[in-house]
Amino acid sequence: xxxxxxxxxxxxxxxxxxxxxxxxxxxxxxxxxxxxxxxxxxxxxxxxxxxxxxxxxxxxxxxxxxxxxxxxxxxxxxxxxxxxxxxxxxxxxxxxxxxxxxxxxxxxxxxxxxxxxxxxxxxxxxxxxxxxxxxxxxxxxxxxxxxxxxxxxxxxxxxxxxxxxxxxxxxxxxxxxxxxxxxxxxxxxxxxxxxxxxxxxxxxxxxxxxxxxxxxxxxxxxxxxxxxxxxxxxxxxxxxxxxxxxxxxxxxxx
Amino acid sequence: xxxxxxxxxxxxxxxxxxxxxxxxxxxxxxxxxxxxxxxxxxxxxxxxxxxxxxxxxxxxxxxxxxxxxxxxxxxxxxxxxxxxxxxxxxxxxxxxxxxxxxxxxxxxxxxxxxxxxxxxxxxxxxxxxxxxxxxxxxxxxxxxxxxx
Numbered sequence: 558x559x560x561x562x563x564x565x566x567x568x569x570x571x572x573x574x575x576x577x578x579x580x581x582x583x584x585x586x587x588x589x590x591x592x593x594x595x596x597x598x599x600x601x602x603x604x605x606x607x608x609x610x611x612x613x614x615x616x617x618x619x620x621x622x623x624x625x626x627x628x629x630x631x632x633x634x635x636x637x638x639x640x641x642x643x644x645x646x647x648x649x650x651x652x653x654x655x656x657x658x659x660x661x662x663x664x665x666x667x668x669x670x671x672x673x674x675x676x677x678x679x680x681x682x683x684x685x686x687x688x689x690x691x692x693x694x695x696x697x698x699x700x701x702x703x704x705x706x707x708x709x710x711x712x713x714x715x716x717x718x719x720x721x722x723x724x725x726x727x728x729x730x731x732x733x734x735x736x737x738x739x740x741x742x743x744x745x746x747x748x749x750x751x752x753x754x755x756x757x758x759x760x761x762x763x764x765x766x767x768x769x770x771x772x773x774x775x776x777x778x779x780x781x782x783x784x785x786x787x788x789x790x791x792x793x794x795x796x797x798x799x800x801x802x803x804x805x806x807x808x809x810x811x
Numbered sequence: 812x813x814x815x816x817x818x819x820x821x822x823x824x825x826x827x828x829x830x831x832x833x834x835x836x837x838x839x840x841x842x843x844x845x846x847x848x849x850x851x852x853x854x855x856x857x858x859x860x861x862x863x864x865x866x867x868x869x870x871x872x873x874x875x876x877x878x879x880x881x882x883x884x885x886x887x888x889x890x891x892x893x894x895x896x897x898x899x900x901x902x903x904x905x906x907x908x909x910x911x912x913x914x915x916x917x918x919x920x921x922x923x924x925x926x927x928x929x930x931x932x933x934x935x936x937x938x939x940x941x942x943x944x945x946x947x948x949x950x951x952x953x954x955x956x957x958x959x
Contacts, residue, residue, distance in 0.1 A: 718929065719928075719929060720930045721928065721930060721931055721932065721935075722920070722928060722931045722932065722935040722940060723869070723920040723940070724920055724921070724928055725918065725920075729918050733918070734887050734918070737885070737886050737887050738884075738885055738886045738887070739872050739873070739887065740865060740871055740872040740883040740884065740885050741882065741883030741884060741885070742883070773930075774932065777931060777932045777934075777935045778929075778930045778931065778932055779930050779931065779933060
């Protein structure tokens with residue numbers, strides 16, 4: 558009962574949120590899914606990702622670290638709206654781009670005096686999903702800081718680089734063959750709009766990096782590690798490629 | 812919610828590994844590899860099994876063909892039906908060994924190649940996708956795929 562209320566409070570209607578303009582040729586992975594899976598994503602009561610969002614809401618309010626502060630002590634909830642839609646952002650401290658999970662961990666270290674949360678662990682995914690869910694329905698709006706540009710170009714080059722024993726680039730599948738069927742499964746356009754998202758195959762919420770690691774092992778390439786600068790650069794490129802498309806977090810995928 | 816296509820991409824990753832053996836040299840003559848890679852003839856029945864096995868041949872990720880038992884077939888590439896009528900055995904062999912020799916822009920992987928690849932997963936380092944004999948088996952099978 559309590560959970561249902563929290564979920565209802567967090568969710569807002571997606572009815573108008575998902576479709577890009579009819580003239581926009583880009584398609585979210587959502588559009589390639591079966592109706593049942595689409596329905597699962599659209600209904601907050603059946604979207605399993607909402608369980609992580611709810612845990613994230615609790616963690617957001619939990620006091621922790623040597624500062625004894627909660628995220629909520631510095632950030633009123635509405636201030637997280639739109640944040641995920643413009644990440645990765647430029648991090649002046651390291652002079653590099655930082656993604657949302659990295660940013661959350663930086664707040665833990667610097668502001669809360671708490672240890673970083675493990676990448677791909679439950680708590681960091683939950684917090685990220687909670688923050689990103691507040692951008693749901695908003696257009697992807699990549700950060701405009703010119704210092705990001707070289708990293709975005711690096712991401713584009715990595716996206717086009719052939720990898721692995723099977724010698725495929727991301728672009729070979731997601732640009733040249735999107736919409737075709739790889740052994741029966743439609744190849745989506747690789748838009749990052751739903752992350753972190755719940756994959757039925759994972760039976761869990763996972764990050765965009767987890768998705769990309771799957772694609773890389775698929776072509777028998779050694780995947781970059783979680784948090785690798787290469788991944789952050791590809792994330793930057795994917796977000797600029799998806800500019801203007803609506804955020805869907807938490808998405809559901811097969 | 813049952814997932815029919817359990818982890819298509821991850822399946823590839825844990826496929827049977829071709830044994831690490833040094834690649835045998837081969838000669839390309841006029842768009843063909845005329846001689847058997849292994850020095851032995853191929854076995855068409857084994858070749859068929861390799862082609863339909865998504866973890867060994869990987870062919871049906873991209874191709875379709877006359878394989879009623881394989882429910883999930885790809886459409887990134889032409890059907891394999893009639894492949895044996897369209898190409899000579901030597902050309903089929905080159906197509907599998909190193910497709911780029913026939914079409915530099917192809918996405919079809921080179922099945923007998925270990926060099927010039929980036930970031931190959933440790934389990935596959937130095938290994939071709941298929942062994943010389945597996946390729947001979949596949950070629951023997953493709954040669955049976957005649958247009959009716």
